[in-house]
Amino acid sequence: MDRVYYDHAASSPMNPEAAKAMLEVMTGTYGNPSSTHSFGRAVRQLLNRSRDTIAHGIGCTAGELVFTGGGTESDNAALIGAARAARKQGKSHIITSATEHHAVLQSCEALEREGFRVTIVPVDEHGIVNPADVERAIESDTALISIMYVNNETGTIQPIEEIGELARSKSVLLHVDAVQALGVLAIDVRQLPVDLMSFSSHKINGPQGVGALYIRKGTAVEPIQYGGSQERKRRAGTENVAGIVGFAKAFELSVNSLAERKPFLEQLRYTWIERMREIVGAEGIVVNGHPSNYAPHILNMSFIGVGTESMLMNLDLAGIAASGGSACTAGALEPSYVLQAMNFSQERQASAVRFSFGLGNTMEELELAAKKVATFMARVRTNA
Template structure:
């Protein structure tokens, strides 16, 4: 049976060139970047080269990048690290939104149990945060604002430059989760009002288990990992040299192919919507999110009258990989907290499926897959 991978927002297949770079390091002599001998110096050189590559792609200084184990750790480090630093200045208020990734929401919940106050801003019907709502929520005790750029479930983009301007004007630190948008959007971090930004390699055809956190020079920050002086004493632990090198290679490929990839992903997303609607004229298919201002590779669709769980199980049996939302929670088969935050009607909430595209997907493949979805839809509606 042919398979169709339409879940790139959860994780992406590793690019062959990335695997090649990593394999060469893993089959090499090894070496701890903190060691003083030749093997250690070579490992440290690999890490430094990778940091330079990624920093150049992001428009920041190499010293402003901290390597982590992925997006979740980057989010945790930024939020907890900023919170602990701001508490020293008598501030204990954090602002976030109800549509954030759980790596942010659960971290904020943890901090609320540690004595911090958290304001959860609403989002509109497309999943977007209003800069005016952010400004209205700021108090003299506010020390941190954490808002994602591209939503991982519906693709909607938040106005981070406008929100960052509000934060800067009030002297509040600003963290952005850019895990889903990195690789598709061009960042010049020294030109935008952001203090922290989180990234993950496995969303851009790099390895799992490696990510990065941008910390603007001079930003108050308390490390959450202790034990060594790695990463300029901001993240203790022996560096994942092969993973870091693979991350840098994936970034290099992204930079050189970003424009082409954006066009292809946008084409695939629009083709998928059009083909499904044409194939199933008797099914009401609604796009959830902001079609005009969203990530090009993600589309969240409600198949009105068809239960999400039933659709996903049927798609899986037919060889089509899709999801109901974040891979970190989809195993629980819970209804999307993002769609609930958008205050969608129950019929849309209970029939939503996320499709996301990337390396290896083609228009021809979408044509075949749309016919399969049509068959599945007809069978489900017949048995209702």
């Protein structure tokens, strides 16, 4: 059976060139990058080269980039590290939004248990944070604002520049989870009013278990991991050099191909919407998210009248991988907290599916996938 992968926002297939670069490291070098002998220096050179590649690509210095174990660790390190450092200056208030990734929301919950206060600002029906709400939430002891760049469930792009300028005017740090933005949006931290930014490798066709955190020079962040002086004493532990090399290669390929990939991803997204409307009927399909401010690789749509669980099961049986954008709790597929925060009807929440596109997807494959959906949707309607 031909299989179709439309879940790139969850994890993306590794670029063969990234895998090749990693294999060369794993079979050719084995020194510790902290060692001073020639074996260690050879590995350190690979690490430095990878850091330079990513730093140059996002517009920061090598000293402002910390390698981590992934996007979740980057979010944790940014929020917890910056909050604890700010508390020493008498600041103990944090602002975030209702649709952030759990890596941010649960970090905030952990900080609340340490005595910090957290304000969660709402989003509108398109999933957008209103900067005026953020401004109203800022208090004299606000230390940090954390707003994601691109929502992982809907693809909605947040007004990061406006929120960042607001934060700067109030002397408040801004952290941005850019995990879903990297590789699909041009990022230049020299132009963005951002102090901390999180990235992940496996969303851009690199290996899993590797990420990075941008820390603007002069930003106080306490380490949350101890046991060594690696990463300028900001993240203890021997670096995953092979993974970092793979991340850098995937990053390089992703950034260099952005001009060609972005329009193609947009075409895939637009065509899938049109095909689904033809198959289901325009009244049966609702696109969830902002109508114009969205990342081209993520599409969240509700199949009105067909439950998410049923839709995902039929998609999987047809060989199509997609996501409900939901958490499986105690065996029950629960509605997405992101869609709940957007105040959708229960029917719309309960029929939402996320499709996300990327490396390896083609228009020919999309047409084949659409035919499969047409086949099982006819069956679903017959049995309804």
